[in-house]
Amino acid sequence: MTDTVGWARVEPPGAYSLRRGAWYPVVDDTASTEVVLDITDRLVVIPRHHLRIRRHRPECFSVVVRSEAEPNPVRGKPEDVGDTYAVCPLSSSRIRLSGHPDHLICPECGHRFKVAWDDMC
Numbered sequence: 361m362t363d364t365v366g367w368a369r370v371e372p373p374g375a376y377s378l379r380r381g382a383w384y385p386v387v388d389d390t391a392s393t394e395v396v397l398d399i400t401d402r403l404v405v406i407p408r409h410h411l412r413i414r415r416h417r418p419e420c421f422s423v424v425v426r427s428e429a430e431p432n433p434v435r436g437k438p439e440d441v442g443d444t445y446a447v448c449p450l451s452s453s454r455i456r457l458s459g460h461p462d463h464l465i466c467p468e469c470g471h472r473f474k475v476a477w478d479d480m481c
Contacts, residue, residue: 381447420481
């Protein structure tokens with residue numbers, strides 16, 4: 361992976377086939393209209409206006425609410441996280457949400473983070 365100069369999440373969610381709620385490393389944000397992201401060791405150029413960019417890695421779970429119109433490719437399988445789920449800021453794992461927890465522990469990386477219900481993290 362190349363050096364990270366920030367973190368970005370695609371907006372609207374799911375654009376460019378990127379995972380909803382996941383933050384990706386920014387490796388170049390010097391162009392005025394485009395940003396280069398490192399997506400699984402592959403450099404991808406995304407228009408700047410489709411990204412929410414921050415300088416530091418998020419420290420909260422992102423909350424994703426899937427609309428009824430969106431397909432759920434794993435519905436009925438054990439990995440189905442439902443229509444509302446959290447995304448770990450460290451591992452990008454999806455976690456089923458039950459209730460309205462303030463914090464979650466990621467089953468993949470074991471870290472505990474606040475849940476960003478207000479998207480302010």
